[in-house]
Amino acid sequence: MPPADDLPPGPPLPDAVREALLAPLVDHHCHGVRRDDLGRAAFELLITEAATPAPPGTTHFDTPIGAAIRRWCAPVLDLAPHAPPAVYLARRAELGAAEVNRRLLRQAGIVAFLVDTGLNGAGLLSAAEMGRLGGAAADEIVRLERVEETVARSVGGAAEYPGALAEALAAAAARAVGLKTVIAYRYGLDFDIERPGRGAVVAAAGRRLADPKARLTDPVLLRHLLWSGVDVARQRSLPVQFHCGYGDPDIDLHRADPALLTGFIRALQPGGVPLILLHCYPFHRQAAYLASVYPHVYVDLGLALTHTAAGSAAIVDELLELVPFHKQMFSSDCYGVAETCHLGALYYRRGLARALAVRIGEGEWSAADAARVAHMIGAGNARRVYRL
Structure with missing residues (x-):
């Protein structure tokens, strides 16, 4: 369990609420950290x-x-x-890196890491290594674009591309608890929501295979990949994560607003595939709206917690303005250095503690309600959605 000073000073919280805030977390979206000094x-x-x-x-x-x-x-x-x-x-x-990683990952108080392996390289810990060093369970989140890159480099021809991609996605999903797309980086969230026809896919694959090591940016193949991933997710009852909002300079921020997914969200609603909007800042209020009106949409704050740091409590509170409590999850978006895991967990706890203290102090919530919400957001919702 993390130390009690992970919670902010202020009026004392009821014991049940403190225990819920300090309980082990499910980090439903993270990456490996560097194993080298x-x-x-x-x-x-x-x-x-x-x-x-x-x-x-x-x-x-x-x-x-x-x-x-x-x-x-x-x-x-x-x-x-x-x-x-x-x-x-x-x-x-x-x-040394191993001891630093062990200390910071373990003190974060994580009981399970769900690791996006799409960025894994020789210098990053695998999902299993993250679990061992962090003293936690670990499972894989499959990045759709990484699977496609493998297919593009190995498939025999454009006509074989759709079938090979479907087989590769099914094989990858068999060992995973969820899927993820970074279409926000590769094109934007304002993509055409229609599933492309086979002829268009094969024609686009022909262009793609002329330079299979290039980054996938073709909008037809990105849409085909996304819908193929949705098919697999539906078959295996897996959620699909979407990067939204804040990220590195590769993203055009105005095209990463989750509100742009509204048409796609509506199209998926009959199939019931859970869609999880990651990070979202500065569009977290749009994400909260989507989670409040569509039954299959979930949201987190992810890397916004770490990168806004002392300012993150305001963002946590803003997300709670509207998002249903059973629709929010915790993630650290830990990547590269274990400090990002430790801080993600710490600022999640501190921000939620402040929000709960205000609601309890104003008589809006009972202590039992606050504790129940903390348990849901910290671990319970992820356990349900990812079937952990």
Whole structure:
């Protein structure tokens, strides 16, 4: 269990609510962290969504997440809060990556990691390794675009492409608890919702196979991939995750608004495939609306928690304005460095604690209601949706 000071100061919360907030979490969307020791330049690039170093004379530690690392991760590494960046990184190097990862992952209080393996490389921990170091269960989330890349590089010809893709998706889904798409990055969420015909897919595949190592951006093949993934999800009763909102510079933010998915959401409603809107910031209120009116839509805040850090409590509260409590989940979107897992969990707990304290203090909610909501968002909803 994480330490009690993971919760913010203020009026004392009822014991049942504190226990619910500090209970183990299901991190329903994360990535592997680096297994190797990192120099300062590499570390700084992993604590920002920017793809470039900070401008000369500045540092990515001068960000909300940078300040949070020095405040909350430093004590986990036996340093005083607010340790200077150089001192923090020296201690990190002294302990070594394995010990740093073990400490930060375990103190996050995660009972299960659902790991998007679409970014996995030689330097990142696998889902199983994340589980072992974090003292937790671990399962895989299959990224649709990664499966397609494998098919494009191995299929014999364009006519074989649709069948090979369907077979590869079915095989990947057999070992997974969910699927994920990054169509927001590859095209945008304002895609044509109609399923493309076979002729259009084969023609687009012919163009694709002329350069199979290129990044998939063809809108016809992206739509075909998405609908093929939905078919598999329906057959296996799996949810489909969508990256929405805030991300790295590859994304056009205005085209990553989850409200753009409204037509697609309506089209999927009869099939009942759960759609999970990840991250969403600054469109979390749009996501809350979608979750409130469509029975198969769920939402989280993901990387917004870590990157807004001390400001995240306001975002947690804004999501709770409208989203049904059985439709919200916790994720850290941990990636690259274990600090992002630790901080995601910490700011989720602190933000939700503040929101619950206000509602209890104003007599809006009972302590029992607050505890029940904390259990649902922290783990119960994910266990139900992913059938853990």
